[in-house]
Amino acid sequence: MERKIKRAAYLLLVRRHSYPGVREWELEKYLGRNYMEVLEKLGEVLSKIGLEIKVVNIREGDREIKHFIVVPERRVKEEVGGSIFRSDEAAVLAIAVSLIISSENMKVPRGEIIELARTKLPEYRVERALNKFIRLKYLVEDGEFIKLGLRSFLELDLDMLLQQFTSSLKGVETVSHGEDQEES
């Protein structure tokens, strides 16, 4: 078992593809059919240093693929904070991701995103940010539509976005202030 845990840690932590993490078939190949048991044990080890294993279901064609990655625990991430995005670009990504998630078939016309984002930022900056996120694979172009890219599924906590938007604006602010108070 110990050998398998080490192998699982290598598969999950050392990048071997263009994307981070590992897919279900690889875990089956290198760890055997009881790979979930191995991941649970590895999860126990990782939790001691504030990390956890996240499972993301990715749709590829008509198949759904389980993708496993290691991420910082939500609490740890919130304590440290920050992201790799510039403020205005992050706002455009927030708008795009929210619209896509609330849309039918998880895709939105590019024009719709621009129209809404234009209420916050000049159009050229919105366009530039959108193109950047498409290049970085957070978003994907599908004709005139924009869909979520692999990196959005892997790197963004989409469940949490839903929680935020199902609250009202005041609710979102309350959550934010409430946590600040708790931390201070």
Next chain:
Amino acid sequence: MSRESEVYGRIKSLSKMVVKGDVDPLNIDISTLVELFSKIDVDRLPIELFMEDVDALNGLSLVLYYQKETIKRYLEGLKIDEMIVKTAILSLDIDALTSVIERLYRPPVDASTIDNEFILESLLHFKNIERLRFEFTDKPVEIDSVDIPIEEDIRREMEEFHGRLLEESGGRWVMYRDLLGDKPIFNSYLISLLSSEGYLLLKVDRMSGEVYVKALPQKHDFVNPISIPIVVSRGGDGEED
């Protein structure tokens, strides 16, 4: 147009609208479509309508699939009302929207490494580059692939090259093109790897365009993580590598 063809056309156009996202799949009464479909007597269907029948059946299954996915998303709580989202977006300022993404962002933890296997894979890729027409000496060559045996130990080759260069140059800058010798592709590959690992320094004389290399006796603390691209003209598709 026959009745059957009309039914098929209707189903196909509806399924296309669902796939494009123009119609909410849950607004489609699938039972009516199934009923219409089941009324068609396939045994008496003209042969020219067979393909339409198959396409319509496929369309029907697509509508069902999207209905299933939509219900699944509702049940999983992954479906939120578009109007709520738009209202929230309009009410939030840039900072609030930014903080939404900051809260959502949980970067994957991973380590990018260069190991022997990676180096061998790169070499294999390098070896298979075709239609290379010019060497750095500007002498045209005609080779379909670069003949480098990948079985040999690249690490050993790198160490030998580094040791030789250190000894011959005495720690001085030497011209890059002089180091290429009779194996320009292989040697340029070794130089690239050694510089990436911090065993060589590279500099470019901006006036002459000449590239110089200096061997370091010890591995430099700072390892340049960025590969240095060296432009080689390639025939065919007009790309540069």
